[in-house]
Amino acid sequence: MPQMTPLSLGDLIDLEALILADKEESAEVRRSRYRQLGRRLAQQSPLPEDPGALLQALLRLDPPAGVPGKRFESVLRLFQSLLAILGVLVGGSLSLGLLHGSGNGENPANVLTVLAALVGTQLVLLGLLLLGLLPRGEPRPWGPVQHLLREGLGWLLRRAGLGERARAIEERLDAHCGLLKWILVRSAQIFGVAFNLSAFACMFFRFATFDVSFGWSSTLGLSAEAVHRIARTLALPWSWASPTLAPSLSIVEATQYSHLEGKYLFHGAGDRSLTGLVGAWWSFVLCALLTYGCLPRFLVLLISSLRIRRILAGTPQNNVGLARLCEWMRSPVVSTRPEGPEPDAHAVAAGPPTAEPALPPPGTSCELLGDAPAGAEQALRNRFGWAVAKGPDGPLVAIVSAWEEPTKGQLRKLSELRGKLTHRILILGLLDSSPNGAADARRDRIRDRWKRDLPRALDGVQVRVESL
Amino acid sequence: MSAPNFVVVGRVNKGKSSIVATLAEEESIPISEEPGTTQETRAYSVEAEGQILFTLVDTPGFQDAPAALEQIRQHRRDASVSEAAVKSFVDTYRNSREFQEETRLLAPILEGGRILYVVDGTIPYSSDYEAEMEILRWTGRPRMALVNRIGTGDHAQEWKKALGQFFGIVRDFDANRAGFPDRIRLLESFRELDEASRISLDRAIGILKSEHGRRRREASRIISGLLIAALTQRVELKLARHERAEDRLEEARQKLRAELSDLERRAHRQLFALYRFQKLQSSEFPTAGLTEDLFAEKTWKVLGLTHGQLLAGGAAVGAGLGLAIDAATVGHTFGVAALIGAAVGFGTALVRSGKTLGSEWNVVRHLIDGERMARFGPLGRDNLPWILLDRALIYFRGVSTRAHSMQGPLAIGEKDAIVRDFPAGERMKGSRLYSRIARQAREVPDDLGSELRSWVESRLPES
Numbered sequence: 001m002p003q004m005t006p007l008s009l010g011d012l013i014d015l016e017a018l019i020l021a022d023k024e025e026s027a028e029v030r031r032s033r034y035r036q037l038g039r040r041l042a043q044q045s046p047l048p049e050d051p052g053a054l055l056q057a058l059l060r061l062d063p064p065a066g067v068p069g070k071r072f073e074s075v076l077r078l079f080q081s082l083l084a085i086l087g088v089l090v091g092g093s094l095s096l097g098l099l100h101g102s103g104n105g106e107n108p109a110n111v112l113t114v115l116a117a118l119v120g121t122q123l124v125l126l127g128l129l130l131l132g133l134l135p136r137g138e139p140r141p142w143g144p145v146q147h148l149l150r151e152g153l154g155w156l157l158r159r160a161g162l163g164e165r166a167r168a169i170e171e172r173l174d175a176h177c178g179l180l181k182w183i184l185v186r187s188a189q190i191f192g193v194a195f196n197l198s199a200f201a202c203m204f205f206r207f208a209t210f211d212v213s214f215g216w217s218s219t220l221g222l223s224a225e226a227v228h229r230i231a232r233t234l235a236l237p238w239s240w241a242s243p244t245l246a247p248s249l250s251i252v253e254a255t256q257y258s259h260l261e262g263k264y265l266f267h268g269a270g271d272r273s274l275t276g277l278v279g280a281w282w283s284f285v286l287c288a289l290l291t292y293g294c295l296p297r298f299l300v301l302l303i304s305s306l307r308i309r310r311i312l313a314g315t316p317q318n319n320v321g322l323a324r325l326c327e328w329m330r331s332p333v334v335s336t337r338p339e340g341p342e343p344d345a346h347a348v349a350a351g352p353p354t355a356e357p358a359l360p361p362p363g364t365s366c367e368l369l370g371d372a373p374a375g376a377e378q379a380l381r382n383r384f385g386w387a388v389a390k391g392p393d394g395p396l397v398a399i400v401s402a403w404e405e406p407t408k409g410q411l412r413k414l415s416e417l418r419g420k421l422t423h424r425i426l427i428l429g430l431l432d433s434s435p436n437g438a439a440d441a442r443r444d445r446i447r448d449r450w451k452r453d454l455p456r457a458l459d460g461v462q463v464r465v466e467s468l
Numbered sequence: 469m470s471a472p473n474f475v476v477v478g479r480v481n482k483g484k485s486s487i488v489a490t491l492a493e494e495e496s497i498p499i500s501e502e503p504g505t506t507q508e509t510r511a512y513s514v515e516a517e518g519q520i521l522f523t524l525v526d527t528p529g530f531q532d533a534p535a536a537l538e539q540i541r542q543h544r545r546d547a548s549v550s551e552a553a554v555k556s557f558v559d560t561y562r563n564s565r566e567f568q569e570e571t572r573l574l575a576p577i578l579e580g581g582r583i584l585y586v587v588d589g590t591i592p593y594s595s596d597y598e599a600e601m602e603i604l605r606w607t608g609r610p611r612m613a614l615v616n617r618i619g620t621g622d623h624a625q626e627w628k629k630a631l632g633q634f635f636g637i638v639r640d641f642d643a644n645r646a647g648f649p650d651r652i653r654l655l656e657s658f659r660e661l662d663e664a665s666r667i668s669l670d671r672a673i674g675i676l677k678s679e680h681g682r683r684r685r686e687a688s689r690i691i692s693g694l695l696i697a698a699l700t701q702r703v704e705l706k707l708a709r710h711e712r713a714e715d716r717l718e719e720a721r722q723k724l725r726a727e728l729s730d731l732e733r734r735a736h737r738q739l740f741a742l743y744r745f746q747k748l749q750s751s752e753f754p755t756a757g758l759t760e761d762l763f764a765e766k767t768w769k770v771l772g773l774t775h776g777q778l779l780a781g782g783a784a785v786g787a788g789l790g791l792a793i794d795a796a797t798v799g800h801t802f803g804v805a806a807l808i809g810a811a812v813g814f815g816t817a818l819v820r821s822g823k824t825l826g827s828e829w830n831v832v833r834h835l836i837d838g839e840r841m842a843r844f845g846p847l848g849r850d851n852l853p854w855i856l857l858d859r860a861l862i863y864f865r866g867v868s869t870r871a872h873s874m875q876g877p878l879a880i881g882e883k884d885a886i887v888r889d890f891p892a893g894e895r896m897k898g899s900r901l902y903s904r905i906a907r908q909a910r911e912v913p914d915d916l917g918s919e920l921r922s923w924v925e926s927r928l929p930e931s
Binding site: 027028035036039174176178311314315317318319320323324327331332333334335336337338339340401403404405407408409412440442 | 479480481492493494496510511512513514515516517521523529530531532533534535569588591592594618619620621675676678679682685686689692693738741911913914915917918921
């Protein structure tokens with residue numbers, strides 16, 4: 001498969017704006033307009049086969065009013081920058097807050113609180129996010145976080161002057177494999193990564209510049225063994241690298257702390273000489289933050305970025321509206337143009353039916369006109385019992401095809417007989433020379449037309465039209 | 469490089485206007501059983517954005533060819549001046565009431581037109597046509613004879629023998645039945661006959677073929693859009709304080725039905741417009757045999773898949789999901805998942821098939837800005853999309869194969885049902901796609917929509 005040019009998010013917004021702008025026009029008008037643009041592009045260089053490149057060329061030639069794509073991208077960058085700044089502030093202040101007062105060795109930070117705040121909450125949020133990304137049977141409203149992010153982005157878009165178009169563009173973005181959802185996921189991860197990096201950096205700074213002491217305590221009556229098991233389980237992803245990165249049972253026992261007594265319960269921990277012991281948690285806390293905070297957020301950020309890229313790359317071929325746009329630009333509009341004014345409807349007035357003379361009886365001699373086709377004599381004998389003979393009084397019989405409409409030529413020739421027909425009857429025999437000779441509505445219609453036209457051409461003459 | 473002009477000539481009421489209408493895809497050309505409907509010549513240019521590909525000239529029929537031939541003969545000393553003799557005849561009678569039709573039909577030929585001579589192959593050949601053919605031969609212009617079929621008889625062979633003596637190419641061309649391939653073949657035939665128009669006709673053929681492909685793709689977009697709309701259709705109703713969602717079910721059902729019927733009508737109208745049937749579109753869809761409403765009992769009996777096909781489809785979809793699980797376990801489940809999936813799919817289809825349409829409601833309550841809302845829909849997932857597809861394909865085949873010369877309503881009926889004849893594999897594929905689309909929460913992803921479109925395009929009848 002040839003390499004396809006991916007659209008940028010701005011390109012897609014611009015294209016959506018183009019589609020939105022003329023959606024009220026008829027398909028024919030839009031097709032004609034985009035073909036004109038396609039032709040203008042083709043005059044500059046051959047139209048690219050790659051739909052992404054073709055759509056980008058279209059945008060260069062005919063950008064939508066107000067270039068909403070660029071403005072959307074700017075707003076999104078601003079939105080994500082604000083989220084990143086917010087993440088840095090929240091992450092930093094939270095981590096510093098959690099370690100506040102633990103630098104003198106007498107009021108240690110509770111490891112369980114630090115882990116719950118920095119790791120536990122994030123794991124729960126991550127779990128909820130993954131659940132939210134699973135396909136669901138029924139449409140549900142946006143989740144609270146996504147709703148909040150969407151509202152925030154929408155507010156910024158409106159402030160940026162995209163106004164009414166903002167909501168429509170957001171909805172259209174959702175149509176591209178849930179692109180808006182992935183943009184919001186990515187934005188949330190930017191916040192998450194900033195939060196975790198800031199928390200990590202602030203903690204590291206705190207560890208490096210202060211003598212931070214850790215302990216753990218719980219009113220739930222957790223034993224040191226249980227806390228050790230939890231810590232070992234959490235440390236599984238990195239403990240293979242160095243055993244010192246996971247707290248040993250002795251450290252866990254030594255750092256159990258009672259707030260009531262204001263001291264470590266075993267080994268006299270808390271003493272300045274045992275700072276190594278009480279501070280041994282710091283590497284575990286940093287590793288936990290990296291593994292359960294930073295890493296998943298980085299991964300989801302990467303996945304959402306790749307997903308957005310993939311959607312943007314596939315959209316020109318897969319999206320019905322954009323594929324149609326490409327086709328309109330490439331395919332010439334084929335139409336039919338009648339030249340000159342529309343002809344007046346030609347209708348022959350029916351007129352009153354003409355009374356036909358009676359048929360001469362069987363045994364009558366009739367005169368056959370002109371070069372009668374073979375079988376005419378036989379047909380007259382069979383149909384009327386007439387014999388063919390030249391004579392001045394009997395009926396004159398003209399034979400024409402039962403399948404041919406009366407033409408001016410035939411009527412003219414028959415009208416030339418007028419001189420011969422002052423006292424004779426003219427019988428027009430409609431001969432069907434086809435082998436089956438079956439009843440046919442068309443033949444009946446032709447007979448009716450002869451019955452209408454012939455008396456008019458031979459006004460005053462006794463004429464009769466008969467099928468043979 | 470000028471575009472070729474085809475002057476369509478012949479005796480009255482032999483289908484000249486029908487041939488022009490079919491070749492130009494122009495339904496506005498007056499066509500009538502009344503002879504002599506065409507009194508004036510009128511040109512119809514088939515264009516691609518302002519550039520003429522070819523022009524078809526509709527002409528009045530020969531009315532007195534033998535007399536006209538006699539007149540021309542008087543100007544013709546020998547064969548080398550035949551064309552001049554015809555020209556002289558036209559000049560002489562141009563403003564006269566005599567030979568009005570003959571001069572009108574010969575004038576565009578003498579201006580460089582190529583001749584398409586039309587006869588009716590369902591009536592017996594008669595030698596009195598030879599005067600017309602002789603006149604046309606004397607014009608010296610490239611010419612082709614078309615044996616049209618107006619009635620039911622068959623005299624084509626007699627005609628072809630006679631026509632072969634006057635025309636370089638003789639072709640069968642039933643104006644009322646000619647499809648796209650027939651039209652292209654006709655242009656290709658003329659291309660062989662007339663070297664001068666070869667480049668123009670090659671271009672025209674290329675453009676018409678590409679337009680043909682575009683229309684099929686666009687038709688598949690229209691139809692797949694309708695299917696997606698039906699499979700993801702929802703209606704939300706605000707509930708009063710003590711109202712139950714179930715109390716509003718009937719109202720929701722009516723809304724969904726009305727909306728879907730409207731969507732279907734719009735889709736069919738788009739198909740009509742795509743194939744340039746504006747008159748047919750504006751009429752009240754006169755569909756003999758297919759007049760029933762989408763939700764009529766008869767529609768559900770004769771269209772869509774049969775009961776057995778639906779059950780097999782359900783089992784196949786379930787088995788497919790099970791197979792995916794088997795594959796994920798690298799065969800450790802020994803195909804049990806596929807078997808269970810098939811049984812569940814079959815069972816589900818069986819249960820659903822016993823229910824009447826509209827009883828499969830998914831009622832979801834949720835709060836929007838503090839309001840209690842109930843969401844209903846879609847109408848049904850099993851046979852509904854198949855029936856919609858069937859009806860759309862029937863209409864597609866009806867308009868895509870209909871010649872623009874055809875008068876009267878689009879004659880289609882239950883015998884035209886299409887989807888029941890799909891191969892089992894295609895039915896399974898369709899069921900899987902429907903199932904995947906129906907699971908979508910909001911918008912259907914582009915790639916899934918694109919997959920459905922490609923599948924629909926592959927199932928479009930030949931046109």
